[in-house]
Amino acid sequence: MDRRWGFLIGLLSAVWLLLRSGHDEPRPPETAAQRCFCQVSGYLDDCTCDVETIDKFNNYRLFPRLQKLLESDYFRYYKVNLKRPCPFWKDISQCGRRDCAVKPCQSDEVPDGIKSASYKYSEEGNNLIEECEQAERLGAVDESLSEETQKAVLQWTKHDDSSDNFCEADDIQSPDAEYVDLLLNPERYTGYKGPDAWRIWNVIYEENCFKPQTIKRPLNPLASSQGKSEENTFYSWLEGLCVEKRAFYRLISGLHASINVHLSARYLLQDTWLEQIWGHNVTEFQQRFDGILTEGEGPRRLKNLYFLYLIELKALSKVVPFFERPDFQLFTGNKVQDADNKMLLLEILHEIKSFPLHFDENSFFAGDKKEANKLKEEFRLHFRNISRIMDCVGCFKCRLWGKLQTQGLGTALKILFSEKLIANMPESGPSYEFQLTRQEIVSLFNAFGRISTSVKELENFRNLLQNVR
Numbered sequence: 001m002d003r004r005w006g007f008l009i010g011l012l013s014a015v016w017l018l019l020r021s022g023h024d025e026p027r028p029p030e031t032a033a034q035r036c037f038c039q040v041s042g043y044l045d046d047c048t049c050d051v052e053t054i055d056k057f058n059n060y061r062l063f064p065r066l067q068k069l070l071e072s073d074y075f076r077y078y079k080v081n082l083k084r085p086c087p088f089w090k091d092i093s094q095c096g097r098r099d100c101a102v103k104p105c106q107s108d109e110v111p112d113g114i115k116s117a118s119y120k121y122s123e124e125g126n127n128l129i130e131e132c133e134q135a136e137r138l139g140a141v142d143e144s145l146s147e148e149t150q151k152a153v154l155q156w157t158k159h160d161d162s163s164d165n166f167c168e169a170d171d172i173q174s175p176d177a178e179y180v181d182l183l184l185n186p187e188r189y190t191g192y193k194g195p196d197a198w199r200i201w202n203v204i205y206e207e208n209c210f211k212p213q214t215i216k217r218p219l220n221p222l223a224s225s226q227g228k229s230e231e232n233t234f235y236s237w238l239e240g241l242c243v244e245k246r247a248f249y250r251l252i253s254g255l256h257a258s259i260n261v262h263l264s265a266r267y268l269l270q271d272t273w274l275e276q277i278w279g280h281n282v283t284e285f286q287q288r289f290d291g292i293l294t295e296g297e298g299p300r301r302l303k304n305l306y307f308l309y310l311i312e313l314k315a316l317s318k319v320v321p322f323f324e325r326p327d328f329q330l331f332t333g334n335k336v337q338d339a340d341n342k343m344l345l346l347e348i349l350h351e352i353k354s355f356p357l358h359f360d361e362n363s364f365f366a367g368d369k370k371e372a373n374k375l376k377e378e379f380r381l382h383f384r385n386i387s388r389i390m391d392c393v394g395c396f397k398c399r400l401w402g403k404l405q406t407q408g409l410g411t412a413l414k415i416l417f418s419e420k421l422i423a424n425m426p427e428s429g430p431s432y433e434f435q436l437t438r439q440e441i442v443s444l445f446n447a448f449g450r451i452s453t454s455v456k457e458l459e460n461f462r463n464l465l466q467n468v469r
């Protein structure tokens, strides 16, 4: 019954959109802040919550405590294999190659297409080399760990892996897998852009978002749309999907938006040999989210970001019993620290659980059992694929955060699909049915930390844009 109502409401809003699109009345001039945010307020689709409540809850209650937790040793070191080959294509951007990350691009690494006898002297050639060198330097991953840390991580115990993985297990046993310090490698502007970055997002949207053949419009919201009628077909198709499949598209779009908020908020504003200054670049933000500059897509992206936030929030609220068990530790070997961190973790989780505005329990991931299992399997396959695509990202820092965030979101989905197992978990003793590895825990909280940071940054951009026309 719920499904049918959802469908009907979807249909009605599509019709409403159609009607409205024909009658655009001239509006008074808006500020840039309004153009990005005016449609991002009030109630969100598929959910009984409003943006203002989320902002207040996140920015003042959750964000500060979460930041503190993520600075602890348990959460700052993430083991990742950045050397896995891309399974889908061979010609990864030359300038992202590992050996290239420590030394500048050689001229023979510049793609043939733009290389000509005189390219060295052409402006284009020079700009390209410069951009490539910059992308390399900014995209390199700092792998340094103190000796003390290296010793400590050797002691960290590994939990058993679960069979229910949404992500390709990142063979962390491989000799190529290394611990990285996430605090030393913040997610920010790297200069990684252009055709290579485009291809990644296109593949993610096109092949992995349940898109049927009949929809021709590119799903990548950054691609320009081909006329209004395609636009309407696309959105009514999206509305007609079951709530979970629609959610998949919106989660990916939300992740994309969050990454773009980060690069706009930590933009390399000044780069001299004396210093590097990182900060907010309002122009960059507007280009990605302004309602007019993006032909209406920007505010939708921001709504999807909130949607992603709520999905991860819901997963965290569901997994509380797992972390509450007395046997569970955030093990680093430092007993006092570990106990303090567990207390902080539980405090955060209880705060999340008390947040009243979650998704409608009955409509999400809760069809009849057979249907739910089928859906889970479809989700898992699509999602695993996306995690493998991350091995094709040319910029190492982007690959690091891409892998971490897909694993985090994959863990959130695993939790949402395991609701009953978690609810039936024994209060003490080992839990065989539901398990999370350290990697999954670290990625789950760090991924949520990124989205929480993005929501907080939206407030900063709202203020910065207040007086811009």
Ligand SMILES: *[C@@H]1O[C@H](CO)[C@@H](O)[C@H](O)[C@H]1NC(C)=O
Pocket: 267, 268, 269, 270, 281, 282, 283, 284, 285, 287
């Ligand atoms: C901000 O970003 C735009 C691109 O969106 C770029 O052209 C401009 O130089 C940036 N501003 C600064 C101060 O770096």
Ligand SMILES: *[C@@H]1O[C@H](CO)[C@@H](O)[C@H](O)[C@H]1NC(C)=O
Pocket: 088, 203, 207, 208, 381, 382, 385
């Ligand atoms: C996985 O991604 C590849 C490359 O884009 C694509 O060809 C394949 O159809 C995808 N498989 C699934 C199950 O989505």
